[in-house]
Amino acid sequence: MKHQRPAVRGSRFFAVSAILIAGLVVLSFPLTYFIPLATGSKHFTLLRHLHGLAFFGWIALYVVQTRLVRTGNVRLHRELGMAGVALAGAMLPLGLWQAVSAAAERQAAGFDRPFETSLYNLVDIVVFGIAMGWGIYEATRRIEWHRRLMFVAALNLFGPAFSRWMLRLPLPFPWVDMSPNLVADALLFALALHDRRTIGRIHPVTIGAALILIPLHAAEPFIARSEGWNALAPGLFGFW
Template identity: 75%
Template sequence: MTNQNVAVRGSRFFSASALLIAALVVLSFPLSYFIPLATGSKSFSLLHHLHGLAFFAWVGLYVIQTRLVRSGHIRLHRELGLAGVALAGAIVPLGLWMAVSAAASRQAMGIARPFEFSLYNLIDIMVFSFAFGWAIYEASRRIEWHRRLMFVALLNLFGPAFSRWMLKLPLPFPWVDMSPNLLADAMLIALALHDRRQRGRVHAVTTGAALVLIPFHMVEPLIARSTVWNNLAPSLFGFG
């Protein structure tokens, strides 16, 4: 079987899930960004716009990339991969900048734990960077590893985006804080089912991501509210 046939084989799940996740991402921002921006009811800094542009562009490019593989346009898929690397290179520093800016704003407002949500920002950026970097390394080596690592990178953008809706639900702590990432993790279960149908077994990346991310996302809210983290975070983010 050629590399192109390997890439196309099983690509339906990734193209379909990409469309679903992208739609949910876009639907996560009307109240917090799109409507206030259109009506002028809230002002946004240039950082907000740049961060949002890079974020939406990467998700949109991911959708295009999965569609290209699905239709067999592997060469164009690889050429556009350079744009994905450039966007990822923008997302990481912009994400860190946004995390620092948000923490400073919360601190200025006198919020008791201004660095609580900074943990989520830091972990999401770290996991995205790790998964994306590893995926690039595997792009010409192991296609099945590459596509699943890219999927994991996407999920670490989806969880924070969908939190705009999940945090509005009347859920008690820690469920309200862990629910966005656990919803994203549910897509790993869907990927595991796909692996079983397509391959007869769950892929190592799928298993590893589920075993690491799901348990961590369940305890993450407790760490974020802990005294240890809130004492350590200011120095990590340059406020020490």
């Protein structure tokens, strides 16, 4: 009988992929945030600064956490986990607040569909919240589930960040809208290869994330532009 290989406790995959994700996230914001902030060419509200601080803080902490596990410092990893929980707890209301504020700005500017991109914001918030909350629950129960759920949470932040570059490309609808998240989802295939190499099978979290997120992200542009969503969204976001 063939025995299943045990998971590698200090797996390099999550540490390396965390650095890759963090690097791509940081490189996604020079034109829309860092340079305008440094030059004073654009004014940002306090809400945007707080949202960005929590966002970058969580990504930075994710890099540190995966590195700690890689080097075997599990005790400090667990202690810093509380900071990750606190940041995630701040990111959810900040993300929703930012989504509402952005919709109000688009509505005031006279956009035809001011709530179109609100769907992306809502999906991102819900997916991150589920992955993060479930990952916290699994932290002391099933470590391999915890690792992959945190990876999914990180991917969910990478997609929206990467959209800053993708939206500048001359891509037609719906590719311009779905491509940022689909690029992020492509890293799930790398995770699947890692699963096969380390545990001998594709992990249920990897399979579930691919089966749910890829179709969802492909359908988002069509739902976002639909009459049904744009009729429902104003009430959903408190614009009565």
